Amino acid sequence: MVTLLGVYEQNNSSMLQILKSSDSSKKISGSVVGHRYICRDRRQGHDRLFADYFAVNPMYSPTIFRRRFRMRRPLYLRILNAIQAHNSYFVQKQDAADVVGLSPLQKMTSAMRILSYGVAADAVDDYIRIEESTAIQSLQQFCNLVIxxxxxxxxxxSTPTDIARLLAIGEVRGFPGKAPPVHYTINGHSYDIGYYFADGIYPQWATLVQTISSPQ
Structure with missing residues (x-):
């Protein structure tokens, strides 16, 4: 969870700024004159998404799920349950004509795909069956609710307690909390402190050499 939300905070701040700076006076209120109505078959979009990733025996493996959603399925469902309980936007509803709306899975997955792949809002329509304006609205609602x-x-x-806990976890996994004693010479200069290669999300510490300044 820490990694996931940290990625959202760092890599998608520009996305949030774009959403917040958009014209808030524009409101979606029914059909627009001149726009052709597309019967997207929302139920088919939900059923396919469910069968692919959320069924008891889904088509795609947990490894593929994690790669495509940038998280494991239990974490995805934990976030989905939390935002559903917090805001009714992600609760499936029926309109006045008894037409069932988009499912919570469709709304959250559209937001996740836009964030994960950096695609345009209408790029998820053909798979999830969600129109561009609703995809943008779902993305904005999702980001705001996560925060x-x-x-x-x-x-x-991070607090000192957080750092100590993470270092303890890292040590169990083979990443020592304290650097081992070393001594080496480079270009005639002697050094007695080791270092680790890291990317730009890590702090500016002498033991971390940031070889990748802008990780994607």
Whole structure:
């Protein structure tokens, strides 16, 4: 969760700025004169998405799920349950004509695909069956709710307790909390401190050499 939300905060800040700076006076209110109505068959979009990733025996494996959603399925469902409980936008509804709207899976997955792949809002329509304006609205709602629900716990600076806990976990996995003693010479200069290669998300510490300044 820490990694996921950290990525959202760092890599998608520009996306949030674009959403917040958009013309808030524009409101979606029914059909627009001159626009052709497309019967997207929302139910088919939900059924296919469910069968692909969320069924008891889904078409795609957990490994593929993690690669495409940038997280494991239990974490995805945890976030989905949290935002559903917090805001009714992600609760499936029926309109006045008893037509069932988009499912929570469709709305959240459209937001996740836009964030994960950096694609345009209408790029997810043909798979998820969601129009561009609704995809943008889902993305904005999703980003705001993630910050609102998880921001206090995860979108903050690390405390000494957090660092100690993460170092302990890293040590169990083979990444020592303290650098081992070393001594080497480069270009006639002697050094007695080791270093690790890292990317731009890590702090500016002497033991971390940031070889990748802008990770994608």
């Amino acid at each position: 609102e629900i998880f921001g206090v716990e995860y979108l903050r600076s």
